[in-house]
Amino acid sequence: MANVIKLRKGLNINLKGKASTKRMAVKADGDFALVPEDFPGMMPKVVVKEGEKVKAGDPLFVDKKATDVRFASPVSGTVTTVLRGDRRKLLCVKVKPDEKQEYHDFGVKDPAKLDGQAVVQQLLQAGLFGYINQLPYAVSANPADSPKAIFVSAFRDMPLAADFSVELEGNENAFQAGLTALSKVAKTYLGISSEQSGGALASMNNVETTVFDGPCPAGNVGVQVNHLDPVNKGEVVWTVDPTAVIFFGRLFLNGKVDLRRTVAVAGSEVKEPYYADVMVGQSISSLLKGQLDESHHVRLINGNPLTGRKCSLEDYVGGHTSEIIAIPEGDDRDEMLGWIMPRMKEFSANRSYFSWLAGKSKEYVLDARVKGGERHMIMSGEYDNVLPMDIYAEYLIKAIIAGDIDKMEQLGIYEVAPEDFAVAEFVDSSKLELQRIVREGLDMLRKENA
Numbered sequence: 451m452a453n454v455i456k457l458r459k460g461l462n463i464n465l466k467g468k469a470s471t472k473r474m475a476v477k478a479d480g481d482f483a484l485v486p487e488d489f490p491g492m493m494p495k496v497v498v499k500e501g502e503k504v505k506a507g508d509p510l511f512v513d514k515k516a517t518d519v520r521f522a523s524p525v526s527g528t529v530t531t532v533l534r535g536d537r538r539k540l541l542c543v544k545v546k547p548d549e550k551q552e553y554h555d556f557g558v559k560d561p562a563k564l565d566g567q568a569v570v571q572q573l574l575q576a577g578l579f580g581y582i583n584q585l586p587y588a589v590s591a592n593p594a595d596s597p598k599a600i601f602v603s604a605f606r607d608m609p610l611a612a613d614f615s616v617e618l619e620g621n622e623n624a625f626q627a628g629l630t631a632l633s634k635v636a637k638t639y640l641g642i643s644s645e646q647s648g649g650a651l652a653s654m655n656n657v658e659t660t661v662f663d664g665p666c667p668a669g670n671v672g673v674q675v676n677h678l679d680p681v682n683k684g685e686v687v688w689t690v691d692p693t694a695v696i697f698f699g700r701l702f703l704n705g706k707v708d709l710r711r712t713v714a715v716a717g718s719e720v721k722e723p724y725y726a727d728v729m730v731g732q733s734i735s736s737l738l739k740g741q742l743d744e745s746h747h748v749r750l751i752n753g754n755p756l757t758g759r760k761c762s763l764e765d766y767v768g769g770h771t772s773e774i775i776a777i778p779e780g781d782d783r784d785e786m787l788g789w790i791m792p793r794m795k796e797f798s799a800n801r802s803y804f805s806w807l808a809g810k811s812k813e814y815v816l817d818a819r820v821k822g823g824e825r826h827m828i829m830s831g832e833y834d835n836v837l838p839m840d841i842y843a844e845y846l847i848k849a850i851i852a853g854d855i856d857k858m859e860q861l862g863i864y865e866v867a868p869e870d871f872a873v874a875e876f877v878d879s880s881k882l883e884l885q886r887i888v889r890e891g892l893d894m895l896r897k898e899n900a
Contacts, residue, residue, distance in 0.1 A: 452642070452647060452652055452659040452660060452661050453658075453659075453660045453661065454644075454660070454661040454663060455660060455661070455662050455663070455664075455677050455678075456663045456664060457662065457663065457664025457665070457668045457673075457677075457838040458664060458838070459664075459665075459834070459835060459836060459837060459838040460664055460665030460666050460667060460668060460836055460837075460838055460873065461665055461666060461799055461835075461836045461873050461876070461877065462607070462665045462666050462810070463609040463666065463756075463797065463814075463816075463873075463876065464609075464797075464810065464811070464812065464813050464814060465609045465610050465717075465718065465755065465777075465813060465814055465815070465816060466718040466813040466814060466815050467610060467716050467717040467718040467719070467720055467723050467775075467776075467777075467813075467815075468610060468714075468716055468723060469610075469612065469714035469715060469716040469723040469724055469725050470722075470723060470724055470725075471616060471725065472724045472725065473616065473712065473724070473725045473726070473727060474724055474725070474726055474727070475726075475727045476726045476727065476728055476732070476736050476737055477736065478547070478728070478729065478732045478733065478736050479733060479735070479736050480733050480735075480736075481530055481531070481544040481545060481546050481547075481733070482523075482524055482525050482527075482544065482545050482546075482547055482729065482731035482732060482733075482766070483533075483542040483543065483544045483545070483731050483733075483766040484510050484511070484521060484523065484524065484542060484543050484545075484730070484731050484769070485541070485542045485731075485766060485768060485769070486511065486521075486540050486541075486542070487541075487759075487768075488768040488769035488770055488771075489521065489580050489581075489590045489769060490583075490588065490589045490590060491587065491588075491589025491590050491896070492513045492515075492519070492580065492589070492590045493513060493514040493515055494511040494512070494513065494514070494521075494540045495511055495512050495513070495514045495517070496510070496511045496532055496540060496543060497509050497510065497511060497512055497520075498510055498511075498529045498532075498543065499529065499532075500529055500530065500531065500532055501528065501529065502528070502529045503526075503527070503528055503529075504523045504526060504527065504528075504529060504545060505523070505526045505552045505553060505554045506522070506523055506524060506525050506526045506551055506552065506553045506554065506706070506707055506708075506709075507522045507523065507553055507554035507556065507576055507577060507706060507707035508522065508523050508526075508554055508577075509521060509522060509523070509577050510522070510523050510529070510543040510545070511540065511543060513580070513590070516592060516593065516594070518574050518593065519574065519579055519580050519590070519593060520574065520575075520576075520577035520579075520580070521577050521580050522576060522577025522578060522707045522709075523545055523577075524545075524707075524709040524729050524730045524731045524732075525545055525547040525548075525551060525729065525731070526547065526548050526551050526552040526553070527545045527546045527547040527548045528545065528546045528548075529543065529544070529545055530544045530545065530546045531543070531544040532544075542766070545731075553706040553707065553708075554576075554706070554707065555705050555706065556572065556575060556576050556701060556705050556706065556707075557705045558702070558703065558704065558705040559572060559702050559705070560702070561627055561628075561630045561631035561634060561702045562630055564631070564634055565634055566634045566635040566636070568634075569631045569632070569634050569635055570593055570635060572631075572701065572702070573698060573701070574593060576701050576707050577707065578694070578697055578698060578701060578707065579591070579593055580769075581690070581691065581694035581697060581698075581769060581770070582688050582689075582690050582694070583688065583689045583690070584597070584686055584687065584688050584689065585672065585675060585681045585686070585687050585689060585864065585865065585867065586681055586686070586863070586864035586865070586892070586895070586896075587892045587893075587895070587896045588672075588866075588867035588868060588869075588889075588892055589892075589896070591686075591688050592686075595686045596636075596686070597635065597636045597686050597687050597688040598636060598637075598679070598685055598686065598687060599636050599637050599638070599639060599678075599679050599687045599688075600632050600633075600635060600636050600637070600638045600639070600687065600688045600689070600690060601638075601639045601641070601671050601674055601675050601678070601687060601688070601689045601690070602629070602632070602638065602639070602640050602641070602657070602671075602689075602690050602691075602692055602695055603640075603641040603669055603670070603671040603674055603689075603692070604618075604640060604641065604642050604643075604646065604651050604692040605641050605642050605643040605646065605662055605668065605669035606669050606772065607643070607665070607666040607667065607668060607669035608666060608667070608669070608754040608755070608756050608757065608872070609666075609754060609755050609756060610714065610716040610717060610754055610755060610773060610775055611669075611714070611754050611772065611773060612712065612713060612714035612716075612725065612772040612773050613714075614646075614651075614692050614693075614772075615646055615649060615650075615651070616712060616725055617692075617693060617696075617711065617712035617725075617772075618650060618651065618692075618696075621696045621699075622650050623699070623703065624696045624699030624700045624703060625654070625692070625695055625696050625699055626654055626655065626656075626699065627698070627699035627700075627702050627703050628694075628695035628696060628697070628698035628699035628702070629654055629655075629656055629657050629695060629699075630655070630656045631698055631699070631702055632688075632690065632695070632698070633656040633657060635688075636688070637658065638656065638657045638658070639657065639658050639659075639660060639674070639678055639679070640654060640657040640658070640659045640660070641659075641660050641662050641669070641671070641674040642659060642660070642661055642662070643661070643662065643663070643668075643669065644661055644662075644663045646661075647661050660674070660678060662674060662677075664838060666873055667836075667837075667838070667869070667870060667872065667873050668838065670867075670869055670870050671689045671867075672689075672839070672865065672866055672867045672869065672870040673838055673839055673870060675687055675689070675865065676839045676840060676841075676865055677838075680840075680865055681864045681865050682864065683859060683864055685864075691770050691772075693711045693712075693770075693772065694770075696711075697709060709729055709730040709731070710727060710728070710729055711727075711728060711729070711730060711767075711772075712725050712726065712727055712728075713725070713726055713728055713737070713767060713771060713772055713773055713774055714726075714772065714773045714774070715737050715738065715741065715773075715774050716773060716774075716775055716776075717751075717755075717775040717776040717777045718776075718777055718778065718815040719742060719743055719748045719776035719777055719778060720738070720741050720742070720776050721740070721741050721742070721743065722741065726774075728767055729767070730767055730768070730769055730771075731766050731767060732766060732767045733763075733764075733765075733766055733767075734750065734752070734761060734762075734763055734764075734765050734766060734767065734774055735763040735764070737767075737774055738750075738763065738774070738776070741776075742776060746778065746779075746782050747778070747779035747780075747781055747782050748776050748777070748778065748779060749776070749777050749778065749779045749780075749817070749818040750762060750763070750765075750774070750775070750776055751773075751774070751775040751776075751777070752765060752767075752768050752771055752774065753768070753770075753771055753772075753773060753775070754772075754773050754775060755775055755777060755816070756869075756872035756873065756875070756876060757868075757869045757872045757885065758771075758773070758775060777815075777816065777817060777818060778815065778817040778818070779817060779818050780817030780818050780819040781819070783817070783819075793805065794808065795814070795815070796814070797814040797816060799836075799876070799877045800877075820881055822881050823881060824880065824881045824882060825879065825880040825881060826880075827880055828844050828847060828848060828880055828882070829878075829879045829880065830844065831844075832844075832874070832877055832878060832879060833847070833871070833874040833877075833878070833884075835877075836873045836874055836876075836877055837870065837871070837873070837874050839862075839865065839866070839870065840862075841861060841862035841865065841866065842861055842862075843871070843874060845857075845861050846858065846861040846862065846863060846866070847871075847882070847884060847887060847888075849861055849863075849891075850863070850887050850888065850890065850891035850894075851887060853894065855894070855895060855898055858891055858895060859895070863888075863891060863892065863895060866888060866892075867888075867892075868884075868885035868886075868888045868889045868892070869885065870888075871884040871885055871888050872884075872885060
């Protein structure tokens, strides 16, 4: 029977526009693109040229610091564009897909009969190892490291997040094969929610399953690491998105790179929210055809509203994207008397509005406005109320802002990822960009320890 960890701290933000359980196959149009920004901490080096033919599974770029870490093309076709930005920064590599897809054959292998090194080598050759992240630093993992543990969280509880149980349907064998493969590298932990404890996820083998019962961000893998096996200086753990586990399982079962995934197309500005079966690198415009209300300004987000990045219809489904969200931008709204008006339709974490009387089931329509300016003050207790981790969050943020590396280490920066501060950023009265601050702190520490 799975262990149960109950968490009290956190905040569930119930937004309007959750995806229904209806799944639709969305026909792709135009090019596919692989975006290096989806793999933090990696320095890309392009290994293909425009006009070159590639198969699904062939590398498009590699990591300069570890050239054996490749990043595979999601489709077969012709490389049309190697797009660069300022200072020749690689933005993406675009591939025009063939009508009939061809796959690089990496050979079928039984993960139960492999050792950890063979598993890592197979993932490296297929260009899938880059989908593994690590703590500390919350960056793409280094294959030269020996992790003390591997963590997979199948519990998604961010606002409008896709339910992994929907994606798991029909992929149970691949998910189990992926978990078995990871268990050969290091002890593997699987985190699930209380609602998932009666389904297929609770019966997975070769992993230690833990039920996390509590409000958001209980589903964050960093929170789960903190409660199960915290990271100390000099230690490394790997974290893997559950969809990437399916990618790994398909590789071992079929010998091919198959980057099909299910994403939630959701948000209050989507006419009929739904689940879409897509491919990594597919154009976002193909998912939102006829779905947007064009009468006012809309914010598109590649990911969930708290941790995703702003995007447009010209962008592409990311390597770790499980949601495409559309919410109001909010820059075309005029409100009489602003915040001072009593209201029932606005969400408040501290009961500033009467809407809290409507109960937890009420759905809210939130826009992208910050509603205030940055204050040079950090309010005591705000972060601790919504961050279920054994760290002093406010002191850690102050240490990062001050650039005090010794204090950052003492206050637990090795255990955190930017997404762990997403809810704290949402409730922050000072309007600080906490996720950006934590990212800069992690990058500073990583550079210092290099």
